[in-house]
Amino acid sequence: MKLKHLIASLALPLAGLAFAAPASAFCGFYVAKADTDLFNDASKVVLARDGDRTVITMASDFRGDVSEFAMVVPVVAVPEREQINVANPALIKHLDAYTAPRLVEYYDENPCEADRRYRMMENSAPMPAPPMPSAADEAESLGVTIEAEYEVGEYDILILSAEESDGLIKWLNQNGYKIPKGAEETVGAYLKRDMKFFVAKVSLERHDGSAMLRPIQVAYEDEDFMLPIRLGTVNAEGKQELFVFALTSKGRVETSNYRTVKLPSDMDVPIYVKDEFADFYKAMFSHQVEKENGKAVFMEYAWDMSWCDPCAAEPLRPSELRELGVMWLDDAPEGPTPRGMAPSPVDVFVTRLHLRYDAKTFPEDLTFEITGDRENYQGRYVLRHPWRGDYTSCSAASEYASSLVERWDAEAVALAKLTGWDVNDIRDKMADGGYSAAAIRGVDVENPVNKKSWWKRLWGNG
Amino acid sequence: MYDVSRMDAVARLPLALFRTIDADPRHWQIIALAGLFLFSYSTSSFGAEPSALLFAFCGAMLAQGLGSAVLNLRAGRPLLHGFDPKSALITTLGVTILLRAAAPWIWFAAAFTGIALKFLVRIKGKHVFNPGCIGIVAMMLLLGRDAWVSPGQWGQMPLIAGYALALAALTLSSAKRLDIAIGFLATFAAILFARAMWLGDPMAIPLHQLSSGSLLIFAFFMITDPRSTPDSRVGRILFAMAVAGLATWFIIGPNQRGAPLMALAALGLLTPLLDRALPARRFEWPRGTPAPDRARPIFTLSPLKPWGTKET
Numbered sequence A: 001m002k003l004k005h006l007i008a009s010l011a012l013p014l015a016g017l018a019f020a021a022p023a024s025a026f027c028g029f030y031v032a033k034a035d036t037d038l039f040n041d042a043s044k045v046v047l048a049r050d051g052d053r054t055v056i057t058m059a060s061d062f063r064g065d066v067s068e069f070a071m072v073v074p075v076v077a078v079p080e081r082e083q084i085n086v087a088n089p090a091l092i093k094h095l096d097a098y099t100a101p102r103l104v105e106y107y108d109e110n111p112c113e114a115d116r117r118y119r120m121m122e123n124s125a126p127m128p129a130p131p132m133p134s135a136a137d138e139a140e141s142l143g144v145t146i147e148a149e150y151e152v153g154e155y156d157i158l159i160l161s162a163e164e165s166d167g168l169i170k171w172l173n174q175n176g177y178k179i180p181k182g183a184e185e186t187v188g189a190y191l192k193r194d195m196k197f198f199v200a201k202v203s204l205e206r207h208d209g210s211a212m213l214r215p216i217q218v219a220y221e222d223e224d225f226m227l228p229i230r231l232g233t234v235n236a237e238g239k240q241e242l243f244v245f246a247l248t249s250k251g252r253v254e255t256s257n258y259r260t261v262k263l264p265s266d267m268d269v270p271i272y273v274k275d276e277f278a279d280f281y282k283a284m285f286s287h288q289v290e291k292e293n294g295k296a297v298f299m300e301y302a303w304d305m306s307w308c309d310p311c312a313a314e315p316l317r318p319s320e321l322r323e324l325g326v327m328w329l330d331d332a333p334e335g336p337t338p339r340g341m342a343p344s345p346v347d348v349f350v351t352r353l354h355l356r357y358d359a360k361t362f363p364e365d366l367t368f369e370i371t372g373d374r375e376n377y378q379g380r381y382v383l384r385h386p387w388r389g390d391y392t393s394c395s396a397a398s399e400y401a402s403s404l405v406e407r408w409d410a411e412a413v414a415l416a417k418l419t420g421w422d423v424n425d426i427r428d429k430m431a432d433g434g435y436s437a438a439a440i441r442g443v444d445v446e447n448p449v450n451k452k453s454w455w456k457r458l459w460g461n462g
Numbered sequence B: 001m002y003d004v005s006r007m008d009a010v011a012r013l014p015l016a017l018f019r020t021i022d023a024d025p026r027h028w029q030i031i032a033l034a035g036l037f038l039f040s041y042s043t044s045s046f047g048a049e050p051s052a053l054l055f056a057f058c059g060a061m062l063a064q065g066l067g068s069a070v071l072n073l074r075a076g077r078p079l080l081h082g083f084d085p086k087s088a089l090i091t092t093l094g095v096t097i098l099l100r101a102a103a104p105w106i107w108f109a110a111a112f113t114g115i116a117l118k119f120l121v122r123i124k125g126k127h128v129f130n131p132g133c134i135g136i137v138a139m140m141l142l143l144g145r146d147a148w149v150s151p152g153q154w155g156q157m158p159l160i161a162g163y164a165l166a167l168a169a170l171t172l173s174s175a176k177r178l179d180i181a182i183g184f185l186a187t188f189a190a191i192l193f194a195r196a197m198w199l200g201d202p203m204a205i206p207l208h209q210l211s212s213g214s215l216l217i218f219a220f221f222m223i224t225d226p227r228s229t230p231d232s233r234v235g236r237i238l239f240a241m242a243v244a245g246l247a248t249w250f251i252i253g254p255n256q257r258g259a260p261l262m263a264l265a266a267l268g269l270l271t272p273l274l275d276r277a278l279p280a281r282r283f284e285w286p287r288g289t290p291a292p293d294r295a296r297p298i299f300t301l302s303p304l305k306p307w308g309t310k311e312t
Helices: A002-015 A089-099 A165-174 A184-192 A230-234 A271-291 A318-323 A395-419 A423-432 A454-459 B004-022 B025-043 B050-075 B085-098 B105-120 B131-146 B158-175 B178-199 B204-210 B213-221 B233-252 B259-266 B270-277
Strands: A029-033 A042-050 A053-060 A070-075 A084-086 A102-107 A144-152 A155-162 A196-202 A216-221 A240-248 A253-255 A259-262 A296-304 A349-357 A366-370 A380-385 B099-101 B147-149
Touching (some): A042 A366, A053 A070, A053 A089, A070 A216, A070 A230, A084 A144, A089 A296, A144 A165, A155 A165, A184 A230, A184 B178, A230 A240, A240 A366, A253 A296, A253 A349, A271 A296, A271 A380, A271 A423, A395 A423, B025 B085, B025 B213, B050 B085, B050 B105, B085 B099, B085 B105, B085 B131, B085 B213, B099 B105, B099 B131, B131 B147, B178 B204, B178 B213, B213 B259, B233 B259, B233 B270
Parallel strands (some): A042 A240, A102 A380, A259 A296
Antiparallel strands (some): A029 A102, A070 A196, A084 A216, A144 A155, A155 A196, A240 A349, B099 B147
């Protein structure tokens, strides 16, 4: 790892453009990313975990009248005021961008030339969103106890305990939390496990009127490393979309009660995907969910936070990581750093998990396991731009031309397999863009050059 | 040309093969575990790896060789007399299939530790711990997060359940240890269902927990080891229930990693106690196990030996 850093920083002045990449592991030129904004109403949760200590940061894509917002989360204990915080939404945006599945591109060189030329392209990208809460009163008669009451940022937060789920739900509904019908059993199960309810609403007095609500953070200690998701499945308005970003010092995080699957990665895809990367990613994700019968958690990124290659966004700075709850980082000097590198190696490993769930496919809350696996993984899709020129100018060029046709066909098949799209539609679209046999002029593609008899190719006298 | 005797031999081949395999329940177990290895390797993003298999194999065989050599040395026999790789191979496969680790040497260490403890920790000549289980547990306790089990990775596929059941039935019926598997699963299921009812949870939750592939593997291929479980049937069922009870407590209470394995390892000492309270004839593998006392094979070898002898 150290060596890689060294090589990367040496290479940077030469590349001039940004990629912390040892030449031998060059991962392509970053083009675009697919961040969580593509999915409507996605929830984003950041979990920083070390030993029993956990900081959870919760953000949702709430859009609309903030007075309508409410968040209800089961928690294991009553947190102190100081254990609750609101975070800058930009932190989650940054983490989302850094871990997003990415599109990279390569340019084929002139097959007649021995030297190589790299070009690069760059894009910029978008980001995520926030959550909220409300207030409380009376309630004794319903068997509900207000264990604590806090004002944090724009939120009014209550920690509730209750004897019965009925009483709690009644109280919540009376106080403006719209608890969907059918929540009794789930709420009751949490209460029997002696859990409390953390409920939050937006205080209209303290809210600054911005459309974006800030993420709520809670720091707590618990030997269970889990995330309650069952309340989210109660109202069952279709499937829920959830992104979990786990930050540990040890390594990759996986779910221990559901199968964790790597999203297919490192595929060559047709060039036109560049213009519809968002559609591509959404279709691919849906298709892969289907292939796993909806029962898998997908790993989209697992990487040492010290670097990236290629970078969809810069690694998070130690100060940002601390704000997100990474409690094991020492204060490290911060200053301008080369792109693609953290200021100094940070002891943080990030795992991005993505799941689409409902009560049927994910009946149980998620439990996590921190593993010692530090193998880097990223969702990465590759565009290979063909060299365009006179394909008859040398024998290498004509062979290259026929290899292109095979390559494009393989790309079409791969894309169809990834997304479930019709392979003929893909081929048509590729042909429209000039990526088909017919588009290669000067070469008889029906009878491509490499179909010459092998002895002619052998001595070049064909 | 019509060679009747040859045709006859060919026709008998499948039967002969079956008998050869069936001569030792461990043969079925090895086949089943090898299948599970291939399943895990080919279907999981984080499945069993051939390199891990190699490392575990080396560790298990080294420990088995050393252990046999020391026993033989004491008894004045040739060093590798009676060296039996079958049990060590089962440990190899069990460790490879269930353990995940941050470095390859950990599989070596787990298999080595498991087999070494088989020789070192014995009460009245019977080993206390299931070798594969204690090897994995030792690594998890010693190395923390660098060694883990991935219970979710087996998914909930009926395919694997059917496969495991079929082969487990063969394995266990010939070793007469189906009682442990059933005792364990029944107790485990009863506790989970009872808890779900008390909590008011939908039954989908205990069903989800029970359909875990790793639980089936544990129940059919690990806790059922005849050599480290009680000799009497009543003792075995009590043992299975105790392991299930502790495992569910580990899951519900402290959310212990690798709960069933931890429970089995923790209750290893229960076996000699149960054997004392409920004595019965000691189980021996058909030949090859260098157990010192009362070595009377329960299984007689099949008279048909198309591949030569079954000794290794």
